[in-house]
Amino acid sequence: MSVRRAFAAGARDLVPALLSLFxxxxxxxxxxxxxxxxxxxxxxxSVGIYTGLAQAAMLSLVDARASAVxxxxxxxxxxxxxxxxxxxxxxxxxxxxxxxxVPFAYLNIDTVYALSIAxxxxxxxxxxxxxxxxxxxxxxxxxxxxxxxxxxxxxxVPSGLDLQFAIPLLFIALLVPVLKDRPSVGxxxxxxxxxxxxxxxxxxxGLIVGTTVGIAAGVTGERWWSx
Amino acid sequence: xxxxxTSETVWVIVTVVAxxxxxxxxxFFLLFERREEIPPWAERVLxxxxxxxxxALVVPKVLYVGGSVSLVNPRLAAGLVAAVVAWRTExxxxxxxxxxxxxxxxxAVL
Numbered sequence: 206m207s208v209r210r211a212f213a214a215g216a217r218d219l220v221p222a223l224l225s226l227f228x229x230x231x232x233x234x235x236x237x238x239x240x241x242x243x244x245x246x247x248x249x250x251s252v253g254i255y256t257g258l259a260q261a262a263m264l265s266l267v268d269a270r271a272s273a274v275x276x277x278x279x280x281x282x283x284x285x286x287x288x289x290x291x292x293x294x295x296x297x298x299x300x301x302x303x304x305x306x307v308p309f310a311y312l313n314i315d316t317v318y319a320l321s322i323a324x325x326x327x328x329x330x331x332x333x334x335x336x337x338x339x340x341x342x343x344x345x346x347x348x349x350x351x352x353x354x355x356x357x358x359x360x361x362v363p364s365g366l367d368l369q370f371a372i373p374l375l376f377i378a379l380l381v382p383v384l385k386d387r388p389s390v391g392x393x394x395x396x397x398x399x400x401x402x403x404x405x406x407x408x409x410x411g412l413i414v415g416t417t418v419g420i421a422a423g424v425t426g427e428r429w430w431s432x
Numbered sequence: 433x434x435x436x437x438t439s440e441t442v443w444v445i446v447t448v449v450a451x452x453x454x455x456x457x458x459x460f461f462l463l464f465e466r467r468e469e470i471p472p473w474a475e476r477v478l479x480x481x482x483x484x485x486x487x488a489l490v491v492p493k494v495l496y497v498g499g500s501v502s503l504v505n506p507r508l509a510a511g512l513v514a515a516v517v518a519w520r521t522e523x524x525x526x527x528x529x530x531x532x533x534x535x536x537x538x539x540a541v542l
Contacts, residue, residue: 253450419484
């Protein structure tokens with residue numbers, strides 16, 4: 206398989222995910238402006254942070270008047286999974302030069318990672334770097350396009366629609382598949398429960414506390430249920 | 433509407449998370465010959481970040497309406513339907529679309 210074919214294959218295999226990425230980026234951009242970010246700030250979020258989940262959570266917290274520290278911590282916590290992705294996929298791309306590694310690493314998002322790792326592990330391509338790059342570039346272009354569309358046409362959307370509620374719905378859509386074993390369900394239940402109980406804490410600490418308790422519950426549950 | 437922050441603060445917040453995220457992304461790419469892996473304890477912790485943080489974000493959002501818990505509210509209705517749709521279709525766009533429709537519909541009714 207040639208490099209160009211592999212690149213195209215990466216992009217093409219991602220098409221179903223791209224169809225979801227686009228509207229999400231649009232909604233996030235509209236929400237960002239709704240919440241008070243300037244279009245340039247919204248664009249920087251989309252390019253710099255470049256993960257829907259972190260962007261969505263942070264916007265949600267900005268709207269809730271959370272403190273800056275909590276927003277940063279939430280963004281960092283949510284993007285910790287990028288560490289896991291890096292550990293998992295970097296070994297497959299070890300023939301890249303140092304200069305190449307930076308853009309390759311930057312392009313990594315959930316859908317790019319999931320597709321690439323599945324393909325690599327099933328030996329689905331001879332040109333791993335090209336395949337990954339195809340998926341990565343396609344995602345990046347679609348995401349930024351969605352952001353730009355949201356920024357340009359956001360004004361057209363009537364505000365009574367409360368489009369911001371799409372974000373918690375997105376979270377639900379992402380949460381359900383992740384509740385795939387008992388410790389994970391335990392983590393979710395604990396986190397949700399504590400977050401509700403701690404909702405009165407200042408600086409939106411309820412989120413951090415809930416998350417921490419949830420993680421602890423998950424780790425404990427894993428040992429408990431597999432003992 | 434405007435944020436509770438100055439414009440500079442917003443830039444800083446986004447930039448900090450962007451830089452840290454890039455660092456996370458790059459982390460294992462910068463370990464050249466050593467195929468080091470994440471220690472098992474760290475991997476275990478990371479595994480539960482997703483369900484925990486997502487649940488901590490969602491549950492208060494669907495239960496609270498204007499400062500107090502409300503069990504009969506459009507968000508909860510939409511959230512529950514969305515959860516079922518997510519389970520069945522495993523499709524982000526459909527889940528969000530159906531959820532929004534239920535949200536708008538139940539707002540008119542409840």
